[in-house]
Amino acid sequence: MRYLITGANRGIGLEFVKQLVANGDTIFATARNREAATELNELAKTGQVFPIELDVTDVDSVAQAREVVGAKTDAIDVLINNAGAFFDRNEKLATFNPDAMRKTFETNTIGTMNVTKAFADLLNAGNNPRLVNISSNLGSLTTLGRNRSGDYSYNASKAALNMLTRMLSYDLPDVTVICVHPGWVQTDMGGSRAAITPEASVEGLLGLIGRLTPADTNSFFGWTGEDWAW
Template sequence: MRYAITGASRGLGLEFVRQLLNRGDSIDAGVRSPAEAQQLQGLVREAGGRLRVHGLNVSDPKSVDAFAAAVEQGEPLDVLINNAGVYGKDGTLTGLDYASMADTFAVNTLGPLRLTAALLPALRRGSARRIIHISSQMGSIGENGMGGSYGYRISKAAMNMAMRNMHLELRAEGFVTISLHPGWVQTDMGGPQAPLRPEESVRGMINVIDRLKAEDGGRFFSHEGQELPW
């Protein structure tokens, strides 16, 4: 299987690369600064040609087009994992940083839309036709009992709606499109106090992705495979 993974230089993205390489898959990894992604470059040397690293800023249309063109030159693409995301600045209603919110929306919501559209030709040549959006339970309106995190919550809720639209548009072609909540994970975003290690979260998410069926399309799952409320 061939995967494209965004935000692959650290955290969940890097762990996706590790686990998928270990089982024999091929990967096109997108990162903002390939030269600075030292751990990822180390994996390139071990992967025997199964890992290619490309510069990618999902909020930059030219960068997205260049990444898609590079991916298109390879084998058919089976799975896209839209993992790149940012948290942005937090604040109360009267203290919101709207410029930060716009940047968060550009990466977390418009980024997956832009990249999925650009990679559709490669995905259509693949056999699995799976599009995975790494979302968050913080994007669930029904589960929001704490408030705060305006930009992040709004961007993830909007991304979930974008995913649902993609599902309805692409399901007739055999695509399975879902949102995945990785849990609260010990990453730069989640912090050291989080209960989940990246290895556990990614192992669970890969298991969910591997087991996807047509009827799962358009749904929102946890890393344990439980369906989450919108």
């Protein structure tokens, strides 16, 4: 299968690339700084990985990446909008910084739209095409809990991403559109005390992606494939 994965130079994105290489898939793996993406460039030696420079917040960069990918393939089967950022840790009402919220939405929410818009035609041409937005339990209005305050920017950006997932499922009727909570994962973002390894998260997510059918569109799943409450 042909995958496009954003933010693939480290963390969960890089782990996707590693496991997909082992599966024999082709991966267009994006990084903001392609030259510095050492592990991706190493994986490119397999001939299955094409590192592509892409900043999800920059429409020119996205358009350029679309051209590069379009020169190599006429279709993508799975687009994983994985790139994400958590700028303002422990953000409280008293410390709220509008610039941090803007930056967070630019990456997690608007960035996802930029990429999806640019690659929608390639995705529509895919085989059983699937669009997977990497969201978070922190974007769930239901499971976040009533007494958890703070982290306004990150949590709201993921809640908005969940809404975009729903809207995109209507706009892309031939694509299975879902969002997922990848678990609390040991990455730069999740920290070393997180509950699960990137290997376990991605293993679960790839199992889920492999089982998806068009009937699953407009759903929110956890990393082991269970339904997650919006």
